[in-house]
Amino acid sequence: MAGKKREIQLQAVVNSQSLWDEMLQNKGLTVIDVYQAWCGPCKAMQPLFRKLKNELNEDELLHFVVWNFGLILKMENGKIIARINGANAPLVNKKITNLINEEKKIAAGEMVRPQTQGTNVLDLFYMLSCGASGSDLTLYMKIIEAGYVLEIEDKRVLTEQQAREFYSRKAEEPDFQDFVLFMTSGVSHILVISQGDEEQPDLKETEPDPEMEAKEADEDHHEEVRTPVKKKHDSLQEYLERQHVSQFCDIEENLTDTNHFIDILFPDFKNMKNLKLEKTLAFLRPRLFQEKREHVLKIIEDEGFKILMQRQIILSEEEAQTLCREYENEDYFENVIEQMTSGPSLALVLLRDCGLQHWKNLIGPSSVEKAKEHLPESLCVRFAMEDLPINQLYGSDSLEEAEKEIQYFFPSQDTLALIKPHVTHEQREEILKLIRETGFEITQMKEVVLNEEEAEKIYSKIKGRDFYQDVLQMLSEGPSLVMVLTKWNAVSDWRRLMGPIDPDEAKLLSPDSIRAHFGRSTLKNAVHGSSTIYEAMETISRMFEDFIPENHEGN
Numbered sequence: 001m002a003g004k005k006r007e008i009q010l011q012a013v014v015n016s017q018s019l020w021d022e023m024l025q026n027k028g029l030t031v032i033d034v035y036q037a038w039c040g041p042c043k044a045m046q047p048l049f050r051k052l053k054n055e056l057n058e059d060e061l062l063h064f065v066v067w068n069f070g071l072i073l074k075m076e077n078g079k080i081i082a083r084i085n086g087a088n089a090p091l092v093n094k095k096i097t098n099l100i101n102e103e104k105k106i107a108a109g110e111m112v113r114p115q116t117q118g119t120n121v122l123d124l125f126y127m128l129s130c131g132a133s134g135s136d137l138t139l140y141m142k143i144i145e146a147g148y149v150l151e152i153e154d155k156r157v158l159t160e161q162q163a164r165e166f167y168s169r170k171a172e173e174p175d176f177q178d179f180v181l182f183m184t185s186g187v188s189h190i191l192v193i194s195q196g197d198e199e200q201p202d203l204k205e206t207e208p209d210p211e212m213e214a215k216e217a218d219e220d221h222h223e224e225v226r227t228p229v230k231k232k233h234d235s236l237q238e239y240l241e242r243q244h245v246s247q248f249c250d251i252e253e254n255l256t257d258t259n260h261f262i263d264i265l266f267p268d269f270k271n272m273k274n275l276k277l278e279k280t281l282a283f284l285r286p287r288l289f290q291e292k293r294e295h296v297l298k299i300i301e302d303e304g305f306k307i308l309m310q311r312q313i314i315l316s317e318e319e320a321q322t323l324c325r326e327y328e329n330e331d332y333f334e335n336v337i338e339q340m341t342s343g344p345s346l347a348l349v350l351l352r353d354c355g356l357q358h359w360k361n362l363i364g365p366s367s368v369e370k371a372k373e374h375l376p377e378s379l380c381v382r383f384a385m386e387d388l389p390i391n392q393l394y395g396s397d398s399l400e401e402a403e404k405e406i407q408y409f410f411p412s413q414d415t416l417a418l419i420k421p422h423v424t425h426e427q428r429e430e431i432l433k434l435i436r437e438t439g440f441e442i443t444q445m446k447e448v449v450l451n452e453e454e455a456e457k458i459y460s461k462i463k464g465r466d467f468y469q470d471v472l473q474m475l476s477e478g479p480s481l482v483m484v485l486t487k488w489n490a491v492s493d494w495r496r497l498m499g500p501i502d503p504d505e506a507k508l509l510s511p512d513s514i515r516a517h518f519g520r521s522t523l524k525n526a527v528h529g530s531s532t533i534y535e536a537m538e539t540i541s542r543m544f545e546d547f548i549p550e551n552h553e554g555n
Helices: 017-023 043-056 089-107 134-145 160-166 176-183 210-217 236-242 255-265 269-273 286-302 317-323 333-340 355-363 368-374 399-409 425-437 452-462 468-475 490-498 503-509 514-518 533-543
Strands: 012-014 029-035 062-068 080-085 125-129 148-156 188-195 225-228 249-252 277-284 306-313 345-353 393-395 413-419 441-448 480-487 527-529
Touching (some): 017 062, 043 062, 043 089, 236 249, 286 306, 355 393, 413 490
Parallel strands (some): 012 062, 029 125, 080 125, 188 225
Antiparallel strands (some): 148 188, 277 393, 413 527
């Protein structure tokens, strides 16, 4: 609200060689979240990082950054001293705490810095690889090392028809029906892979990592990864076999079949491939919001933008000064701040092909005078206010700034979601598609038959109700799909998307909701979700023990 100070940026984004070199100058311990472009930084670990930042209170010694593994940067003058695959919160907590304690003793002259034998990268830092775990992460890294690009990553339960089509080459084998049942019994990971623009390395000369082999030998891998491949040569399968990760995936190498499967599983992929979709933060200042909101929103729609999120917000004076810093040397700066804090503004997250620059061009320069001279057709001129010579609309200056501003004004929230057993595979796919189209990220997912013990983790608040045994019976009829959904305002938005509990009522009051389309009765109403932020955090921690929910009460 107006007087509430929001949290500063926790992790610095390293996306260029200069920022990497700057990071190398950090004193003390640098924690790097290494991620792939398709999955993004590990949101599950961010609450732990905040907790450590606050409790250790060592801003000079403890730094957090995120780095896209796909960016090839020159790394030198240092060593990796620790590394963990996966979001292992207890181990991360212990390791960072111990290393910071060592740093404090070194700074005080109580101990000498230990000599490390790690890989040359940094003087002192802790690397956290996340976004996938176990065999998934190993496989993804091997594919990237081979010079390929991950175009799409998706998690879904295959329908029987999809499994039969993808494995048609096995159709004559005696156990094919059992194999199809297995492939449709749980979540598969599907990757679409293409060659990078650069020349491929000589894959035959790449040797497996003995340390990684030993680690993998101790792990119990059960997850299948479905991998259609767009390729120019046939060496990827052999390469993955030499790297001892081919057992984790099935690769479709025929280009015709690959295109066929992509059309089935990702029908919009080929159209989206040529687009440069970008998010940007947009702001309607208070007077414009009050007087011309619908007019501006109509223009945004006509210009091809998709509004991913929007909220009314009353800015604090500090926030207004940050957003209006370009006017701070003008004699009307105080009037600008007064206007910006006088009432609600409208914040929006916009998505479009080349969205950031298109929005900047559309709204025009920051001052009315410059807009009239250089872009008289801009929104700045069209919606100018006589008493204040500034643009009544705002847009992020860069993609990096957009990412920071969106995270600040639309902080992520998690909620637990459940698709019930009576929903068919085809209906489940439609629900998952709707979830993604509504802006949710499926952060965690697992398919499980909920016995009484597991069901209690989700339905504990109705355990003593008369109908609880009916709920248990319904859940025992087959596998449920349990998910963690992430976005701003996730709890409320998921409940709105589900619709009223009674499907008949949902058809009247919320005809576009999931329960209106797929619910059969109050008991078999297709989906379930947490009612409050607190309930979401508690339930997620029970169902996904290694996952740390990132929930904010709101700003």
